[in-house]
Structure formats: structure tokens, C-alpha cells
Amino acid sequence: MNFSALPTVVKNLLIINVIMFLLMYTGMGNIMGQSMTKLLGLHYFASPLFQPWQLVTHMFMHGGLGHLALNMLGLFMLGPPLEYRWGSQRFLTFYMVTGIGAGLLYSGAHAFEYFRLVELLSPAEVAEVKDRVVSQVWYTGYPEAMYDLGRLLSMPMVGASGALYGVLLAFGMTYPNVELMVFPLFIPIKAKYFVLILGGIAVAMAYINADGDNVAHLAHLGGMAMGYVMIRLWRHRDQRNFWQ
Secondary structure (H helix, E strand, O other): OOHHHOOHHHHHHHHHHHHHHHHHHHOOOOEOOEOHHHHHOEOOOOOOOOOOOHHHHHHHOOOOHHHHHHHHHHHHHHHHHHHHHHOHHHHHHHHHHHHHHHHHHHHHHHHHHHHHHHHHOOHHHHHHHHHHHHHOOOOOOOOHHHHHHHHHHHOOEOOOHHHHHHHHHHHHHHOOOOEEEEOOOOEEEEHHHHHHHHHHHHHHHHHHOOOOOOOOHHHHHHHHHHHHHHHHHHHHHOHHHHOO
């Protein structure tokens, strides 16, 4: 499928994501010295850097070229069949809701860690951490709990992965027996099994939570969970478009 033949929503999502990445990479999108990632990435709700619009804008920010390329390749390959079948309005609704749902689950899961750390610190220490998150001024000698809290409040989640995992689940539920060629093995695998494999990997990685792993596996699961709920609801209303 060439680019000009792509359906409207998929094509525009690809264009917007690439433009946003170029603005971020070149620094042209920075506002008053503030990076786009800081302004548009999704921060935890208790962070002084959190803004409501970040629940949407984080989907159009990416941490690097590889991150962008993988997400956009997934959208390019799996999005068009769904948009052609569902229609542009419904596909866009699905994409946005699964992306927002992924952000909500990811942030909600952080609440456990946030309250655990707050219980270890005094109100004055919590306030100091939040002040330093805003100023981005840190110093050595912090207690571990203050350092961990500062990291939690200052690191944003970025990327369309949550929405893409929702699209992946939708493709697997809509076209379960379509065979996909999986890079780099190039072995055909049915979509329904591919969804189960990636979902299982996300669950395992979220459970392991390895040090140095900055991938938002909970966001992947959130996108899939929200996508599953939406498709189950839609199937009651529209059997033709939501069963193979």
C-alpha cells in the first residue's frame, strides 16, 4: 500500500506524528525555553508538571527515531483495514480513546508508588521535591525516597504505543486468522496469536519491571484493555463490522 492510498485518519496521524517528532528533534517546537517533551509528555497527576492536555498530546511525542518508526509502521500496516471497515470517525475515536485509556492506566498504576514514597517523607520534603521538579535543579545527597519521588514526578510518558496496542488488539479480534509476517523472523503467524504473544510479553515485562527499562508496558496493556472493552461494546450494536 502506497502512502497516497492510505485512508484519511491513518494518513493524517502519520503526518502529525512525523511533524511533531521533527519539531521536537530540531528544538523548533520548544516554547519559552521549555522542551516539547516536558510540556506535552504525560506526567503523573500529582506532578507540578502535569497538565490535562497531556493525556492527548503524549500520543504524538516519541522518545527517538526507533520509537517513532516502530509505532508508525504498526499504524501503517494495521490501521488501514480497520479504518476502511469501520469508517474514519469510528477509527479515530477508537485510536484516541485507547491512547487516553493507556495513559490513565499507566498514571493510575503510579499512584501506588507515589503514595508509598510520600509516606516515607515529611510534607516539607515532598514540597521540596516538587519545587525542584519544576526548577529542574537537583543535588547529590538526597535520601533515596526523595530521589525516587523526583524521578516519578519529572519523567513523562511519551508515545503512541498504547493506542497502537489497541489497534493491534482490534486487528486481531477483527481479522484473527489473517497471517502476519513478523520481523525479523519473517515467519507467518495468525493475528490472534500475535496479539496473545505481545500481550503476554507486556504482562511479563510489567511484572518484572527491570531496572533501566523505560518502556511503558502498563500503557501497552492499558491500550489493549481499553480496546477490548470498546470492541465488546460495539459488537452488541454492529455485528457486521465487529465480527469477521
